[in-house]
Amino acid sequence: MTIPRYVLASMESGGSPEAAVVYDDTVYGLPGGPSMRTVLDDWPGWTGQIESAIGAGRLGRGVPVRDVQLTAPLPEPRNLYMCGANYADHAREMRGLARDAPIARPLHGPFFFLKPTSTVVGPDSAVALPHGIERLDWEVELAAVIGTSARNLPEQHALDCVAGYTVINDVSVRDRFKREPAPEPPMAFDWFTQKGWATTCPMGPWLVPSKFCANPGDLKMTLMVNGLVKQNSTTAEMIFDLKAQIAFLSRIVQLLPGDVIATGTPAGVGAGDKNSRYLQPGDEMVAEVEGIGTLRNRIEREQLNAAG
Known part of the structure; x- marks a missing residue:
């Protein structure tokens, strides 16, 4: 049927x-x-x-x-696993390489970081530009939502635990990525204060069951700011595809229903262009993944609460 x-x-x-x-x-x-x-x-x-x-x-x-006012499809994920540096075209732009330059697949596997689940906001919600921040950046991502508990999955069965897919915009505060001076070399890069600010994880507009997405490894992705295309790529640019990411994570942790895996972002981020204009109050971001949905969010200046 x-x-x-x-x-x-x-x-x-x-x-x-x-x-x-x-x-x-x-x-x-x-x-x-x-x-x-x-x-x-x-x-x-x-x-x-x-x-x-x-x-x-x-x-x-x-x-x-x-x-109907939709919220994030999963307003309170169990965990937000974010895959970084996972698109070949993004790696080329950040390293200043030619468009056809080969990108080696790291032997140790994909790079993951955790983003606070409290950063999640829904479609049409505001993303706050923190006071004192000048380099607020955008990152369209395909996200997989786990629907079955899983551990030590082989790659050939890794997608079996996926309930469905949604769109994430991993908004990033580039001003805070590097600490100078750092107390020790390993503390030079600060993923928490780059990625952990309130409202910096727009998600939506809905969850597409995996049965309606036969090939998550070949989907067009775009992100526009005020109608101008900034990112225009495809999930085929992933260095580690979704199967490899899930298998890798499941060897480390027990994946649980309600976990979200954001699979990385392609070329076109503000940090990849030294002449880029970063996000400002009033800007509208439109992140889209083919067959999954369109996610709109606007930028507003952070409102400071008065002490009381």
């Missing part, structure tokens, strides 16, 4: 965000108002219910998607 394409989203519902199914441009709530984390904890069960309801025409009363 052919399963009609649908996606899952989270929406505001007067309290905690609730999971919903988006089908035929209409949003339908799920029975009991579960969170996306709850849905992911029983991914086969929930998707089976959803597909049965779609097939039987009993999704209930829906609301046009244009009239």
Whole structure:
């Protein structure tokens, strides 16, 4: 039986965000108002219910998607695993190499860092430009959301634990990447204060079940700032593909439902162009991954809370 394409989203519902199914441009709530984390904890069960309801025409009363405020599809991930330096074209731009220069695959495997889960915001949400920061940068990424607990996976079965895919914009504070002087050489690069600022992980607009994305290794990716294309590439530029990333992570940790793996960003970041204009208040970023979705966010000046 052919399963009609649908996606899952989270929406505001007067309290905690609730999971919903988006089908035929209409949003339908799920029975009991579960969170996306709850849905992911029983991914086969929930998707089976959803597909049965779609097939039987009993999704209930829906609301046009244009009239619904979507939050991040997974507002509270268990973990945010971020893959860095994982695109060949991005490596070339950062190293000042020719477009056809070969990029060696590191023998020790992909490079990962953790981003605070509290950085997540949804589509159309504001991203705060912190006071004193001048180099706020953009990074479109394909993200995989885990739906099955997994450990020590071989690459050929690594995608079996993926529930679905979404878009992430790994907004980065380049001003704070390098500490000078550093107390010790290993402390020269500061991934936390480059990547850990509040609101710097826009995610969305929804979660596309993996069954509707046959080849995550060959998807077009773009990011625009105020309508100007900054990044224009494809996931085929990954140095370590998603299978390799998942297998690598699963050898180190137990992957859990609700974990998110952001797979890296391609060429076109502000840091790759010494003449680049970085993000300013009022700018609009539009990150898009083919077949997954379009994620819009605006930049606002950080609001400082008064002591009280």
